[in-house]
Amino acid sequence: MVCRGVCQKFKAKWGAPQFRYANGQKRCNECELFVTWTGIRCPCCSRILRVRPRISRYRQKYITKSEGF
Ligand SMILES: [Zn+2]
Ligand SMILES: [Zn+2]
Numbered sequence: 001m002v003c004r005g006v007c008q009k010f011k012a013k014w015g016a017p018q019f020r021y022a023n024g025q026k027r028c029n030e031c032e033l034f035v036t037w038t039g040i041r042c043p044c045c046s047r048i049l050r051v052r053p054r055i056s057r058y059r060q061k062y063i064t065k066s067e068g069f
Pocket of ligand 1: 002003004005006007008030031044045
């Protein structure tokens with residue numbers, strides 16, 4: 001689980017922080033960068049990539065539902 005530098009090939013080159021996840025870019029905490037990768041794990045260190053596809057909205061909906069209940 002060590003950075004081998006392979007992630008540099010998949011390094012995300014552009015995008016505002018708030019749009020990174022929406023563009024299929026994922027964050028690797030091991031390599032400390034965003035990669036454009038479709039897999040779940042980092043192509044470099046095999047660590048599970050961090051993805052946040054609209055979870056905040058999901059959570060908000062859940063909370064509203066809970067309060068109504
Ligand atoms: Zn790496
Ligand atoms: Zn990595």
